[in-house]
Amino acid sequence: MWIGLVFCCTIAFVTGGLPPQANYIAELLRDQTSSTRVSDNIIEDATLDLPNLVRKYNYPLEEHSVTTEDGYILGLHRIPHGRDSNNRPGNKPVVFLMHGLLSSSADFLVMGPGSSLAYILAEEGYDVWMGNARGNYFSRRHRRLNPDALLNTAFWEFSWDEIGNKDLPAMIDFVLQRTRKSALHYIGFSQGTTVFFVMASLRPEYNKKIISMQAMAPVAYMRHNSSPLLNALAPFARRIEEMAGRRGIAEFLGKRPIYTKIGKEFCMDGAETQALCSEVIFFIAGNSGEGQHNATMLPVILGHYPAGIALRQAAHYGQAIAGGDFRRYDHGPVVNRRIYGFAVPPRYDLSRVSAPVYLHYSETDPLADLRDVERLFRELGNVAGRLRVKPRVFSHVDFVWGVDAKTLVYNSIIGSMRRRDRQN
Numbered sequence: 001m002w003i004g005l006v007f008c009c010t011i012a013f014v015t016g017g018l019p020p021q022a023n024y025i026a027e028l029l030r031d032q033t034s035s036t037r038v039s040d041n042i043i044e045d046a047t048l049d050l051p052n053l054v055r056k057y058n059y060p061l062e063e064h065s066v067t068t069e070d071g072y073i074l075g076l077h078r079i080p081h082g083r084d085s086n087n088r089p090g091n092k093p094v095v096f097l098m099h100g101l102l103s104s105s106a107d108f109l110v111m112g113p114g115s116s117l118a119y120i121l122a123e124e125g126y127d128v129w130m131g132n133a134r135g136n137y138f139s140r141r142h143r144r145l146n147p148d149a150l151l152n153t154a155f156w157e158f159s160w161d162e163i164g165n166k167d168l169p170a171m172i173d174f175v176l177q178r179t180r181k182s183a184l185h186y187i188g189f190s191q192g193t194t195v196f197f198v199m200a201s202l203r204p205e206y207n208k209k210i211i212s213m214q215a216m217a218p219v220a221y222m223r224h225n226s227s228p229l230l231n232a233l234a235p236f237a238r239r240i241e242e243m244a245g246r247r248g249i250a251e252f253l254g255k256r257p258i259y260t261k262i263g264k265e266f267c268m269d270g271a272e273t274q275a276l277c278s279e280v281i282f283f284i285a286g287n288s289g290e291g292q293h294n295a296t297m298l299p300v301i302l303g304h305y306p307a308g309i310a311l312r313q314a315a316h317y318g319q320a321i322a323g324g325d326f327r328r329y330d331h332g333p334v335v336n337r338r339i340y341g342f343a344v345p346p347r348y349d350l351s352r353v354s355a356p357v358y359l360h361y362s363e364t365d366p367l368a369d370l371r372d373v374e375r376l377f378r379e380l381g382n383v384a385g386r387l388r389v390k391p392r393v394f395s396h397v398d399f400v401w402g403v404d405a406k407t408l409v410y411n412s413i414i415g416s417m418r419r420r421d422r423q424n
């Protein structure tokens, strides 16, 4: 039954939220379940948009936008200084954070001050910038193309290849220009690491703009991954994308008010359905390690996640799973020949990644399996550190949502960044 329910919910996500009748039912249920609400703050944090969530906690937040060479308009968030310590603007080292698949800058903010990475870095004296990949809630704009066009999916014709090749360089150049720096620290989570490896191998001139690259739950090779959602999709990756394209669907799990509503109605502490909410999140994002999942925070998570991707991003990961290699997107032999000059898409050459990379990984991450991380380690051009999270049970999403992420991961990231800063 769980599987069935999870499946239904996933289908509802895939087809763009629930039908209008379901909205109506959720509306009705709202009045019935209001007595199960525990904390007003959870509701408020789930409902506020991200910039106002940050401001609610008295942190400064700036919003910026950057246009890529191919016309995508990306939203950047910045916390220029801390609230309690280092709480004055000034000449601070710059750190750029890049989120995971289906997510947004919310990855570094939703768990709140003292827990989420962006706040912690601001308190530690860093000027914190957060990117958003084309197509997500904050970057769903283009000079000419309309993301909501019916029958025309041109806006959505990209995978994480373009995010690494075009979005990251545009955002990094913008941040360096604004802060008048020549280099910055980069911290990526999951897809945020994939796109870095894409950039640093396709556009190696960007390596010198990176003081250190901190890779949390690094994903390049995926042969051994065990994500339920991606593995279910992998064998059909191209077919799904083609079928979806013909029906004019190319966006996947875009941010919609219904998720916030579901979060608030069904995932609150005290709601009988809270366990189901955890299951759905785990199906989509992967399991959590023992003791790392804070179910109380589910409504807040669902207020900001998922934030949307192009179906082709999932398809590209599907190809990485099915093929076992780290290659550019496979459009099929005819188009491949036109774009890459070969029938088979070329490999990303990881030996060209010359920026110092610190790999932060765990023994039980189903999406960044030890064997795949080991291969990445062997092939990267300049690995400066390998930091395995101590407890055995620490999972993929725990790097951003885990109760102990600060002590188990963030402190060692900050330690390695500081050592680099002292050398510079």
Ligand SMILES: *[C@@H]1O[C@H](CO)[C@@H](O)[C@H](O)[C@H]1NC(C)=O
Binding pocket: 294, 296, 297, 403
């Ligand atoms: C879970 O989140 C709630 C709400 O933010 C918080 O009060 C609680 O301390 C958290 N639990 C753990 C174990 O961190």
